[in-house]
Amino acid sequence: MTKVIDVELRGIMKKFQSNVVVQNFNLQVEQGEFISFLGPSGCGKTTTLNMIAGFLDPDGGDLLIKGQRMNGVPPYKRELGMVFQTYSLFPHMTVAENIAYGLKLRKVNKQEMQERVNRVLSLVKLPNVADRYPKQLSGGQRQRIAIARALVIEPSLLLLDEPLSNLDAKLREELRDELKRLHHEIGVTTIFVTHDQEEALALSDRIVVMNHGFVEQIGTPLEIYNQPASEFVHTFIGKTNRLEGEVIGMDGDVLTLRTTGGMLVKAAKQQRTVALHEKVIIFIRPEKIKLTDTAVSDEANRVKGHLQLASFLGSYTECEVKAGEHTISVKVQMTDKSVEREEGQTVYCQWNADDVLVMPAGRG
Numbered sequence: 001m002t003k004v005i006d007v008e009l010r011g012i013m014k015k016f017q018s019n020v021v022v023q024n025f026n027l028q029v030e031q032g033e034f035i036s037f038l039g040p041s042g043c044g045k046t047t048t049l050n051m052i053a054g055f056l057d058p059d060g061g062d063l064l065i066k067g068q069r070m071n072g073v074p075p076y077k078r079e080l081g082m083v084f085q086t087y088s089l090f091p092h093m094t095v096a097e098n099i100a101y102g103l104k105l106r107k108v109n110k111q112e113m114q115e116r117v118n119r120v121l122s123l124v125k126l127p128n129v130a131d132r133y134p135k136q137l138s139g140g141q142r143q144r145i146a147i148a149r150a151l152v153i154e155p156s157l158l159l160l161d162e163p164l165s166n167l168d169a170k171l172r173e174e175l176r177d178e179l180k181r182l183h184h185e186i187g188v189t190t191i192f193v194t195h196d197q198e199e200a201l202a203l204s205d206r207i208v209v210m211n212h213g214f215v216e217q218i219g220t221p222l223e224i225y226n227q228p229a230s231e232f233v234h235t236f237i238g239k240t241n242r243l244e245g246e247v248i249g250m251d252g253d254v255l256t257l258r259t260t261g262g263m264l265v266k267a268a269k270q271q272r273t274v275a276l277h278e279k280v281i282i283f284i285r286p287e288k289i290k291l292t293d294t295a296v297s298d299e300a301n302r303v304k305g306h307l308q309l310a311s312f313l314g315s316y317t318e319c320e321v322k323a324g325e326h327t328i329s330v331k332v333q334m335t336d337k338s339v340e341r342e343e344g345q346t347v348y349c350q351w352n353a354d355d356v357l358v359m360p361a362g363r364g
């Protein structure tokens with residue numbers, strides 16, 4: 001099947017005075033896709049979204065929506081739905097009036113307007129609040145109404161700028177699931193801006209990881225998590241143990257590495273090639289390390305240490321193990337007996353060569 005491209009960014013650049021904040025941004029968003037722009041504060045996510053919305057014009061490159069070049073086209077001609085971090089509902093209008101606002105501008109007749117307002121209210125699971133004013137709603141409800149208002153015009157593209165960030169943790173998770181359900185139900189092409197990696201992993205078909213105005217990687221959540229293109233991507237997405245070392249042996253695809261603290265690590269086939277004696281950075285995710293009571297000899301991928309810290313976090317416990325010069329983070333699932341261990345006691349860490357990621361040091 002040929003894929004339909006709803007949005008395309010070709011070499012997009014944006015600067016404020018001499019400060020370039022988005023550089024050479026290339027992306028094709030397929031019809032029905034849920035794409036997240038993920039990155040730290042100030043990396044250019046909102047600026048890019050605002051160029052897609054038409055609030056800002058690119059200083060270089062082309063922006064296409066449904067195959068049409070959109071540079072210079074004002075927002076109201078783009079048929080977009082947009083939801084911001086702040087709810088931005090009109091306080092003097094009822095929920096129904098707020099939602100109907102975009103339909104009024106489009107001169108939709110009264111009966112159809114009412115039907116469409118009711119339809120989106122039940123879509124966001126708030127069928128009984130049409131006559132209330134925004135101040136009579138909770139934060140989560142207001143954000144659902146903001147989403148309903150964006151959806152009622154049946155936009156070809158939905159743009160969401162950190163819509164969950166003003167909500168408390170539990171509500172945030174609830175509304176995140178709600179967004180996912182909504183997207184499955186109506187399948188509208190969606191671009192979602194967030195600095196929360198969990199949110200991006202949970203919601204997206206693909207994630208665009210941004211850093212200082214550059215795109216670091218575009219990929220599915222699994223690709224981004226398991227095959228990060230750079231150290232930045234690996235450390236930004238989830239926790240990791242970062243060790244510095246050197247390649248001291250190569251046996252086929254298997255690397256033998258020695259860390260600066262003298263620990264031996266074996267790593268299975270890697271995406272990035274490294275040379276014998278090259279300085280490398282070694283990453284092992286905390287959830288890939290097992291704690292055992294069984295004494296281990298000083299082999300590769302096994303190390304004796306002392307449990308320094310154990311933080312119980314409900315479904316898992318985060319442990320810190322001091323092993324020689326290294327402090328190793330380990331994530332222990334609740335089902336594992338090791339959560340019952342006490343701080344200060346001797347423990348043994350082990351992991352598999354398949355779970356070790358190696359990147360050349362200083363080569364980006």
Ligand SMILES: Nc1ncnc2c1ncn2[C@@H]1O[C@H](COP(=O)(O)OP(=O)(O)OP(=O)(O)O)[C@@H](O)[C@H]1O
Binds near residue numbers: 044046
């Ligand atoms: N109107 C403006 N004039 C000058 N500089 C701006 C303007 N808008 C944004 N910037 C700068 O551009 C850079 C990117 O900002 P942007 O808001 O796109 O980042 P962001 O990734 O969305 O950050 P956040 O997550 O904090 O919202 C920042 O350095 C910001 O200070």
